[in-house]
Amino acid sequence: MKVIKWICLIIVILFIGACTVNNSLATVGTTKVPTQSHFENGKFYNAEPMEANSFSKVAGIFVRFLMEKKVDAAPEQALPMNTLTREQLIDLNNDTIHVIKLGHSSILLKVYGEFWLLDPVFAERASPFQFMGPKRFHPTPITIEQLPPIDKVLISHNHYDHLDKHSIKLLANKTKQFLVPLGVASDLEKWGIQPNKINEFDWWQEQLTPFGFIAFTPTKHFSGRAISDGNKSLWGSWVISAKEHSLYFSGDSGYFTGFKEIGERYGPFDMTFIETGAYDKDWPDVHMTPEQSVQAHIDLKGKIMTPVHNGTFDLAFHAWYEPLEHVQSISNEQWIQLHTPIVGEIWQLGQPHQTQRWWQAYMPKYTSTIITAE
Template sequence: MKTFILSTISILICSFVGACTLNKELVATIDNEEPSSRHYYDGKFQNAVHSEPPSLGKTLGIFARYFTEKKVDAVPNERVPVQPVTREQLDALSVDGVHLIKLGHSSILLKMFGEYWLIDPVFSERASPFSFIGPKRFEPAPISIEELPPIDKVLISHNHYDHLDQAAVKALNAKTTLFLVPLGVQGDLKKWGVSNDKIKQFDWWQEWQTKHALIAFTPTQHFSGRGIGDGNKTMWGSWVVKSDERSFYFSGDSGYFSGFKDIGHKYGPFDVTMIETGAYDKDWADIHMTPEESVQAHIDLAGKVMVPIHNGTFDLAFHPWYEPLNRVRQAAALNKVVLSTPEFGQVFTLDAAPIETVWWKETP
């Protein structure tokens, strides 16, 4: 419990309910043998930059804030723009480049030189272990899993409910060739019916050369856990994809740390960085960045165009839903960073000019 930093109310509720019921279905599983990683010791995966785990008192204090602190504009009072996506539209996209479509929160659909890839696909109505409580989507995804074409690769950054969706994994299993996951997450996928030969697991800095690109799993400053007793039993991280023609970076979730410079030195520059920009707070500043830190991470990574993700879909913190996008836009302008802000469902091609639509609420 002391190491289970709670970034959303659903995960917090899950912990307290789990503590009473010991519901094993809410506890992530890993293979029986200890993970072989130098980042795994004392029975848990560890961040490269050591930070003290929160006390039980602080965790309870965060829990109390959810019930006592007044939120302002936590959810939109109007429809968030979503451009519907069709199979025909996807198939019409060229096969000699990289096309990116934000599906909501941190979920990304890629058409990568003709192959379809998904990153952190979350399609469920709630980012929660429960169907009746927890953060609810502002809008449905622009395309359903049933309408998606066959998926060559699904990449998962970590096992939190707003990044690893059990229902989505089960639905995608029949049409997905391979799932790429951090160490330990294979236990969840196998439990949900994915065969072992369809799972490839990664440690930090591990690389894999595919037909079209080099894929590398890189560090972040975060944590993992889906229920009581499984804190940091699985790994977390970010993804680097580099081909001869194009390269991009997907941050997953992270606090700001020196690792971004290390990744930039090893794999940069990047044509596009997809950087977490949202769900930050003073009470968990070490594991989620502010928008200003997100821009600095993009600079550290030697990125050319930054796409802010992890916003506009769920209420996961105390700030207004539009604040991350306002702040990142201001920080990008101050630092002369090129920002691309496509609507959900809008196609952004890596060769094309950045999309500068201000589709969110600019001012309170």
């Protein structure tokens, strides 16, 4: 057990080092030249500065990782899931948008007949290694091989729980287009994606679609998959406007004033997929607490909020169910319409939605309840 902890600690060092200790100024891996002020000397920067991570702070996180006992870090029994089939997805009508949570931050959309994937992670572990690192609490409701042809894959940033090499390689021959932040194309090309399938985005850049447009918008986060590539690719969120509907997908972010600007430019949104999980007092700048997630939804002028980035991987010190339980309480206080589907559940925009507290049946001394909202 100690050996495993020390090996995992090395992974944590590499991951945090990508953001905190890398000072090299290599050229960003993109053919596009960033035009905004958030790129300088080969690195990308947040619009709002973050507190620098001192050696003592990073060391303190390492000590916590090794010594702090986690409580309910993973569920003790299998979580509920709705298994999907290709035929079932193809049979969904083509005159609206269907939303399916695949786990963590991975979302499958059927957008007026086209299938789109947001941050698809189908691998067993969110890790550079197949034999160690955060392991899934549940399988995916459908395999990549079983998916129908995919029109678009949208990536928010290059962290392992959002950009999965295993998934991208399997999606290579069944996906028409990959939409990625600046600097991410070089990785996809190494993994076998044809360059003509990849479109890189800077913040606020848009692309027209047959139904409307897609826009890449800022977040407050960072990038890196190793010590040598910290912040050499961009990070961000996605706005999807399709006919009378609009969606927002946050990727990962700390709370910042940019949510209000996005809401002013592109809101209101029929649904927001907001990061709600993997937060901690030791990294408040790059992930949001549930209170901040709800405030981001309000800033964005969202109508229905779907909390993502939870319930699949153990990436922080809180209990696996805490983000959902906490955001449920906050949303009730703020009169926010919350959508908390089980993995694989299909929901059609414009239909009545259910706030299903499914996780409570898997917590000690709780039972599930359902609130239906129009």
